[in-house]
Amino acid sequence: MLTFPIADVLIEEGEEEIVFLCNASPRYIRCTTYCFPCTSDMAKQAQLPLAAVIKPFATIPSNETPLYLVNHGETGPVRCNRCKAYMCPFMQFIEGGRRYQCGFCSCVNDVPPFYFQHLDHIGRRLDHYEKPELSLGSYEYVATLDYCRKNKPPNPPAFIFMIDVSYSNIKNGLVKLICEELKTMLEKLPKEDQEEMSAIRVGFITYNKVLHFFNVKSNLAQPQMMVVTDVGEVFVPLLDGFLVNYQESQSVIHNLLDQIPEMFADSNENETVFAPVIQAGMEALKTRKGQGRDSDRSEWGPTARSRRKGGWVSGWEAEPQAADCPGKLFIFHSSLPTAEAPGKLKNRDDKKLINTDKEKILFQPQTNVYDSLAKDCVAHGCCVTLFLFPSQYVDVASLGLVPQLTGGTLYKYNNFQVHLDSQQFLNDLRNDIEKKIGFDAIMRVRTSTGFRATDFFGGIYMNNTTDVEMAAIDCDKAVTVEFKHDDKLSEDSGALIQCAVLYTTVSGQRRLRIHNLGLNCSSQLADLYKSCETDALINFFAKSAFKAVLHQPLKVIREILVNQTAHMLACYRKNCANPPAASQVSHLLSSGAKVLPTTSVHPASCSAHQVQLDLSPDHFIPQFCYLFLSSGNMTVSGVAHTSEGFFEEEQLILPDSMKVLPVYMNCLLKNCVLLGRPELSTDERAYQRQLVMTMGVADSQLFFYPQLLPLHTLDVKSTKLPVAVRCSETCLSEEGIFLLANGLNMFLWLGVSSPPELIQGIFNVPSFAHVNTDMTLLPEVGNPYSQTLRMIMGIIQQKRPYSMKLTIIKQREQPEMVFRQLLVEDKGLYGGSSHVDFLYYIHKEICQLLN
Numbered sequence: 052m053l054t055f056p057i058a059d060v061l062i063e064e065g066e067e068e069i070v071f072l073c074n075a076s077p078r079y080i081r082c083t084t085y086c087f088p089c090t091s092d093m094a095k096q097a098q099l100p101l102a103a104v105i106k107p108f109a110t111i112p113s114n115e116t117p118l119y120l121v122n123h124g125e126t127g128p129v130r131c132n133r134c135k136a137y138m139c140p141f142m143q144f145i146e147g148g149r150r151y152q153c154g155f156c157s158c159v160n161d162v163p164p165f166y167f168q169h170l171d172h173i174g175r176r177l178d179h180y181e182k183p184e185l186s187l188g189s190y191e192y193v194a195t196l197d198y199c200r201k202n203k204p205p206n207p208p209a210f211i212f213m214i215d216v217s218y219s220n221i222k223n224g225l226v227k228l229i230c231e232e233l234k235t236m237l238e239k240l241p242k243e244d245q246e247e248m249s250a251i252r253v254g255f256i257t258y259n260k261v262l263h264f265f266n267v268k269s270n271l272a273q274p275q276m277m278v279v280t281d282v283g284e285v286f287v288p289l290l291d292g293f294l295v296n297y298q299e300s301q302s303v304i305h306n307l308l309d310q311i312p313e314m315f316a317d318s319n320e321n322e323t324v325f326a327p328v329i330q331a332g333m334e335a336l337k338t339r340k341g342q343g344r345d346s347d348r349s350e351w352g353p354t355a356r357s358r359r360k361g362g363w364v365s366g367w368e369a370e371p372q373a374a375d376c377p378g379k380l381f382i383f384h385s386s387l388p389t390a391e392a393p394g395k396l397k398n399r400d401d402k403k404l405i406n407t408d409k410e411k412i413l414f415q416p417q418t419n420v421y422d423s424l425a426k427d428c429v430a431h432g433c434c435v436t437l438f439l440f441p442s443q444y445v446d447v448a449s450l451g452l453v454p455q456l457t458g459g460t461l462y463k464y465n466n467f468q469v470h471l472d473s474q475q476f477l478n479d480l481r482n483d484i485e486k487k488i489g490f491d492a493i494m495r496v497r498t499s500t501g502f503r504a505t506d507f508f509g510g511i512y513m514n515n516t517t518d519v520e521m522a523a524i525d526c527d528k529a530v531t532v533e534f535k536h537d538d539k540l541s542e543d544s545g546a547l548i549q550c551a552v553l554y555t556t557v558s559g560q561r562r563l564r565i566h567n568l569g570l571n572c573s574s575q576l577a578d579l580y581k582s583c584e585t586d587a588l589i590n591f592f593a594k595s596a597f598k599a600v601l602h603q604p605l606k607v608i609r610e611i612l613v614n615q616t617a618h619m620l621a622c623y624r625k626n627c628a629n630p631p632a633a634s635q636v637s638h639l640l641s642s643g644a645k646v647l648p649t650t651s652v653h654p655a656s657c658s659a660h661q662v663q664l665d666l667s668p669d670h671f672i673p674q675f676c677y678l679f680l681s682s683g684n685m686t687v688s689g690v691a692h693t694s695e696g697f698f699e700e701e702q703l704i705l706p707d708s709m710k711v712l713p714v715y716m717n718c719l720l721k722n723c724v725l726l727g728r729p730e731l732s733t734d735e736r737a738y739q740r741q742l743v744m745t746m747g748v749a750d751s752q753l754f755f756y757p758q759l760l761p762l763h764t765l766d767v768k769s770t771k772l773p774v775a776v777r778c779s780e781t782c783l784s785e786e787g788i789f790l791l792a793n794g795l796n797m798f799l800w801l802g803v804s805s806p807p808e809l810i811q812g813i814f815n816v817p818s819f820a821h822v823n824t825d826m827t828l829l830p831e832v833g834n835p836y837s838q839t840l841r842m843i844m845g846i847i848q849q850k851r852p853y854s855m856k857l858t859i860i861k862q863r864e865q866p867e868m869v870f871r872q873l874l875v876e877d878k879g880l881y882g883g884s885s886h887v888d889f890l891y892y893i894h895k896e897i898c899q900l901l902n
Contacts, residue, residue, distance in 0.1 A: 073140040075188035075566035078109040080550065081748045083591055085582040086571045087502065087546045091536035096626075097579055098618040101502070102591040106529040106747045107494065107552045107564055108487055110850065117244075118564070119183035120191045127195040128563060129166055129184075133158035136497050137192070138184045139567045141547050144176055154547055155499045188568065194561040198553055200491075206376035207250035207559035208432075208490045209294045210240070211332045213382045216257045216315040217323050220385050224469040225440060226315070229383055230308040232477055237297050237304070239485050241557045250558045252294040252376075253304070254335060257311060258328050259320040260390045265307055268292035269300040274307040276314075282327040282392040287335045294335065294374050323386055326394025326420050329453055332380040333424075333433040377432030377490035377555055379459070379523060381483070384450070385440040385467075394420045400444040400734075405727040408604045413733045414740060415601055416449040425456035429512040432491030432555070434523030435459040436483055438476070440467040441734065448737040455741050456512045457522040458492070462853070463738050471827050478854035487526040489554030489564070494519040496532050499547035501540040506533040508594035510745040524554065527852035529747035531594050540572040577627040580706040589715040590751045597724055597740045605725055616716050617896035620705060625901060628704045703894040713893055714886050718755040718875045721883030728881040742795070742853075750794055750852060757793035757873050758847065763809060765843075767835040772843055779876040779886075785862065788813075790840075791873055792847050797855040798870050799829075803862045812836035824859040824866065 081104045088094045094101060111117055123129070129138040134156040141154030144162070148170045152159050168176045176185060183190040196202045212233065220226050240249035257263045261282065266275040266289060277288050287293070297304065387396055396417050404410050416422060428435060436459040439445060451461045462479050464472050494511075495518060496504045507513060509530035512520045519530060540546055550566040573579065592615075596608050705712065723731050724740045743751060759782065760773045776782040776789075783789060785802040788809055792798075801810070805819050814822050815832045829841060848855055860870045871880060878885040884892065 072186060073188055074568050075550075076109075078111075079107065079189055079566045080105050080548070080568050081584060081587045081590075082568070082570065083584060083587045084579050085584070086573050086578045087534075087540055088536075088576070088579055089540045089542060089572050089574045093574070093576065093579075094536060097576055097622045098615055099579055099583065100588065100591050100595075101534040102531055102587070103496075103534070103548060103568070104529050104531045104587050104590050104748050105494075105496070105550050105566070106526075107550060107566060108489060108524055108526045108528070109747070110487065110526045118189055118191050119187065120193060120562075121182070121184055122193040123165070125195060126163065126165060127197060128192040129163060131156060131158055132160050134497060136549055137551055137563070137565050139549060139565065140185055140188070141567065141569060142185075144170055144174065148176060154544075155497055155549065157500065184565070189564075189566045192563040192565065194553060194563050198563070199561050205491065205555045205559050205561055206374070207252065208555065208557060209252040209254060209336060209374060209376055209378035210484070211254040211256060211294075211335060211378060211380050213256045213258065213328050213332060213380055214311070215259065215323055215382075215384045215386075216263075216311070216318065217259045217386065218319055218321045219442070220383075220440070221312070221315055221318060223467065225383070225385070225467065227312040228469055228473055228477075230311050232480065233308055234305055236481055236484050239481075240297060241485060241488065243556065243558045246558060248298055251297075252374075253297050254294045255304075255307060256328070256331060257315070258324065259315075259318065260322050260324060260392075262324075262327065262331050264288060264293060264331075266292035267295050267300045267303045267307055269295065269303060271303050274303055274310070279331070282324050282390075285327045285330045285334060287331060290335075290374060294376075321386070322390040323384070323388050324390045324392040324394070325384060325388035325396075325450060326424055327392050328382060328384075329380065329424055329428065329433075329435055330393075332378075332382075332435075333428050333431055336374055336376055336378040336433050337431050376559075377434075377522070379434040379436060379488075379490075381436050381438070381480075383438045383440070385442070385445075387443075387445045388450075394418065394424070394449075396446050396449055398444050399446065400732070402729045405729060406605075410605055410727060411600055411602060414448050414737055416452050417446060418449065421449055421452045422456075425453045426512060428453060428457045429520050429522045432522050433457065434490065434521075437461050438480065439463045442466050444732070444734060447734040447741070451737065451741045455510050455744060458510050458524050458528060459522075460525075460527075460745075460852070461738065461741055463734075465735075471825070472856065474828060475854045475856045482852075482854070488523055489525075489552065489556065489562075490523045492521040492524045492552055492554035494521065494524075494530065494550065494552045497549045497551070498534065499544065501538040502534050502536050502546060504532050505535045506595075507531070508533075508591075508598055508744060524552070527747070527750075528745045529590075531591055533591070533595075542572050542574065545572050546570040576622065580623050580627055581708060583706065583708040585709050585712050585715060586748045586752045588709075588712065589719060589755060590746065590748050592716070593719055593722075593743050593746075593751055593755070596719070597743055600724065600740065605727070609720055609725055612716060612720060613893070613896065616712065617893055617900060620703075620709070620712075620893065621897045621900040623706050623709075624704050624897060627706070703890065703897065713890055714876065715755060717884060717886055717889040720889075721875065721879050722755065726879070726882055730881070739795075753792070753794045753851075756875060757791050759874075760790045760843070762788040762790055762799075762840060762843075763806065765836065765839060767839045770842070772846065777876055778874050780871065780874050783862075790844070790847075791870065792855055793873060794851050795853055795855060796873075797844065797847070797857045798860050798873070799857060800860045800867075800870055801862060809836065813840060819861070822859065822861065824861060824864075826859060827857050829857070 083100050083102045087101055088097065130136065131153040134153060136153055136155040143152045143154065145152060148162060148168055150159055150161055168178045171177055179185050196204065199205060214226060214229055216226055237253060240251045242249040255265045255267065262279045262285065264277045264279065268291065279285065279288060387398060388394060399417060404413055434457045435453045437450065437454045439462065454461045460483060464476055498504060507519055507530060510528055511530060514520060548568045552564045554564065555561055592612060596612060599608050720726065723736050727736060743754065746754065757778055759776050759778050761776055762773065763786065764773050785804040786806065787802045788805050789800045791800065801819060801822065803819060807818055810819055810822060811817060812832060812834050813829060813836065815830050816822055860867050868880065876886040
């Protein structure tokens with residue numbers, strides 16, 4: 052079997068840096084299995100999904116070298132003439148270095164004269180280690196004009212901030228909060244490492260039933276406003292002065308941000324539009340020249356709102372046209388768009404549809420306006436990020452569609468209150484503005500002969516079967532790709548994957564980011580199971596299921612997930628397992644059995660690959676049963692008792708690499724997207740569905756199985772996290788304090804008998820009864836316990852895409868119900884099996900398949 056080189060480890064200044072040779076780092080590409088079956092018949096037999104979770108812009112730790120940038124000048128990257136794969140470590144140079152054979156399609160190509168180099172005694176180029184594209188799994192190319200729209204270099208991108216100034220947002224202080232914070236956040240616009248200031252331009256729009264555009268040109272004494280009242284056919288009335296360099300126009304922008312809350316302070320307008328807002332932002336960025344508009348279609352005026360008889364005071368008179376650049380819209384919105392305009396929505400939150408075949412309608416957009424709008428946005432490189440502040444139903448399934456398909460992000464803050472929720476919102480806004488991002492992106496996944504990419508899941512739009520189009524892609528977004536055979540694979544040549552992303556940087560440079568991965572192939576089913584990665588499997592299952600909810604009944608989807616899980620494990624049991632002798636197992640799982648808990652299993656014992664990747668070293672993954680490890684298998688058994696005493700039945704045997712698959716699968720089946728209940732809002736279900744569709748492996752792992760830390764065991768002298776415990780009520784204690792996090796929320800659970808000294812140390816109050824559960828931030832108490840706890844919370848929050856709001860939960864009080872929903876090993880309060888019951892059910896399904 053062919054073995055691909057993975058990594059060398061270099062030690063620099065006491066820190067460990069992993070340099071991946073030939074293969075991309077797992078932070079960029081994670082696979083459901085790292086050994087593909089040689090034939091499609093094997094794949095069908097195992098029913099093991101062949102997929103990769105690709106995160107092209109994953110954050111690189113500060114102690115690691117950024118991706119190398121290769122520049123071949125006007126000639127551009129060297130590519131295979133047949134399959135167009137880019138030069139990579141899998142190309143084989145022959146004939147003294149004058150030609151090379153493509154590792155993907157086996158085509159023999161001539162080496163361009165400028166790229167020629169002699170070979171050494173083993174057939175390797177003499178400059179092998181000097182060229183990143185020959186020795187590393189990930190690198191970047193500078194793209195030539197052939198890779199640019201209309202063969203012209205792109206303009207630097209723009210950020211447009213679009214603020215809902217309806218009555219509710221003005222009165223609750225949200226508009227003022229946004230304007231105040233933008234003054235400091237705009238100082239940190241993303242830029243290239245070597246640049247002194249960001250090349251990104253900024254623009255501002257406010258809206259309710261109409262749109263207000265602002266001229267913030269640097270030579271103005273004060274900003275000027277233009278009102279567009281025709282929201283049925285939105286246009287951008289200006290270019291010069293709308294998108295500006297922040298540093299040059301800083302004083303005018305600050306003046307505008309100071310004035311906006313006052314301008315609309317007396318507004319009583321509650322109705323809003325939404326689709327025209329996105330249309331306006333897209334038109335401002337569009338890659339075509341705009342047309343002049345009739346003067347009666349718009350109203351001009353300074354922000355001081357002074358009027359002349361017969362109309363607004365005239366401002367600048369420039370002929371409007373589009374900016375011809377990619378960009379990102381930051382939209383701050385709070386209500387269902389009910390004003391007469393394209394994209395108008397009605398309240399359709401019908402609880403009667405839950406658990407019926409029509410439930411899928413709740414996840415579909417109300418109108419095709421948003422789907423068409425998303426398509427246009429992608430075509431023009433316009434990414435949309437939406438910050439929602441709903442106090443009631445807003446139809447997230449419709450409003451969130453454009454952010455999802457354009458590579459943007461959806462944030463939601465229910466019943467937003469400035470004094471409680473501002474920190475969470477501002478952290479999200481700050482991170483979103485500053486994060487690593489690429490614009491106007493197209494991704495192509497190439498494979499070697501014998502298999503191909505067939506399906507894609509994520510925040511993407513596809514105009515054909517091969518090109519993944521994204522208006523933008525940032526460091527938190529992942530695309531999951533499924534592969535299928537179209538021929539036989541060879542154990543000698545393996546299976547090769549190359550992901551190429553063409554994008555525009557924040558400075559306006561067109562680049563290609565390349566990630567390569569070589570996988571082994573085998574004709575033995577045991578090899579497939581041995582190299583499985585459960586975290587990636589659940590990411591794939593979740594995305595495929597959440598995509599299917601748009602078209603299939605949820606009951607059918609749940610049955611498919613259970614059946615496929617049973618088929619995978621039954622195939623392993625039948626063809627690969629080597630069960631231990633009966634004398635090794637004292638009690639076996641049987642009908643009517645009660646399974647006794649044992650000490651839990653840390654992920655370190657689950658998968659060497661998982662430990663190497665370090666998703667969450669202290670993220671505890673449980674096993675709720677007796678475990679017997681033998682020959683790479685895991686045998687689950689329990690105490691079986693009937694009126695006739697103990698008896699034996701066939702064992703439930705799991706592959707060593709899939710020990711946690713049942714617990715993860717049960718968590719997925721109990722998620723509110725697949726298991727609706729009347730007390731949970733439709734918007735929350737649609738929101739969680741859209742978040743998961745763009746998650747990477749580490750984020751989906753934490754989301755489906757939260758991290759539960761016993762803080763009462765905290766060692767204040769150590770910087771390590773406490774050892775996590777199983778997500779089950781059995782692990783809680785009245786004398787304990789526990790911290791639970793799932794990537795979206797963070798809960799601090801207080802037992803009724805929590806030690807007073809810990810309560811004092813955390814909250815600076817004398818007892819449990821004095822703790823205020825309304826707080827969302829812990830007080831800064833000057834003692835080691837408080838400082839260590841705040842440090843732990845910071846570590847958990849670090850590198851997570853969303854700021855987690857802290858909720859204080861007291862044992863035996865009503866809000867505890869929300870916390871208990873996340874104890875995923877227990878039986879769901881509103882449906883869903885416990886982990887033990889699910890194991891038993893899967894075991895029965897496997898037995899039926901085997902019989």
